[in-house]
Amino acid sequence: MKKSLMLIALCVGLAQPALASTATATTLYDKLGGKESIRAVMDDFVSRVAADPRIGDQFRNTNAIRLSALLTEQVCEATGGPCKYAGQDMKSAHAGMTITKAHFNALVEVLIASMQAKGVPFALQTDVLALLAPMHRDVITVK
Numbered sequence: 145m146k147k148s149l150m151l152i153a154l155c156v157g158l159a160q161p162a163l164a165s166t167a168t169a170t171t172l173y174d175k176l177g178g179k180e181s182i183r184a185v186m187d188d189f190v191s192r193v194a195a196d197p198r199i200g201d202q203f204r205n206t207n208a209i210r211l212s213a214l215l216t217e218q219v220c221e222a223t224g225g226p227c228k229y230a231g232q233d234m235k236s237a238h239a240g241m242t243i244t245k246a247h248f249n250a251l252v253e254v255l256i257a258s259m260q261a262k263g264v265p266f267a268l269q270t271d272v273l274a275l276l277a278p279m280h281r282d283v284i285t286v287k
């Protein structure tokens with residue numbers, strides 16, 4: 145009796161790590177619905193950004209299709225997807241621009257609005273923002 149209990153305990157013990165690793169194998173990229181879902185958010189985001197009274201001006205000469213494609217690649221890669229972001233690093237991309245903390249926060253608000261509009265669940269919105277938030281160090285040029 146004791147032996148069989150031990151065997152069961154051993155099996156449960158062995159099974160748990162296997163189950164746990166299967167559960168964590170789903171990336172944020174997968175949870176977001178893959179590249180096309182990310183692209184849909186970014187297309188929406190780029191057009192909202194251009195129309196936003198707080199930051200729209202900064203994007204007046206921007207090629208929206210190109211920016212959306214780069215953002216899609218960037219988020220795809222950052223969330224564990226099979227992409228390779230080939231744009232500039234964040235410091236170089238924003239060098240020479242006047243970007244304040246208020247601009248950064250406005251952009252984050254717009255991104256939340258786009259994720260909301262495209263049906264990204266709140267918990268996943270938070271996960272995406274947590275990946276992007278540390279970039280403020282390289283993006284904000286006016287301290």
Ligand code: HEM
Nearest residue numbers: 199202205206207214215231232237247248251276279283
């Ligand atoms: C976490 C925040 C941000 C991320 C992840 C981000 C990401 C990017 C990326 C991937 C590019 C393209 C780089 C390339 O051309 O190779 C870019 C360009 C740009 N970003 Fe940001 N950005 C952020 C915040 C901001 C903010 C706050 C502003 C201003 C309000 C801004 C304004 C611009 C502009 C004007 C461009 C140039 C677009 C062009 O080529 O015309 N970005 N950004």
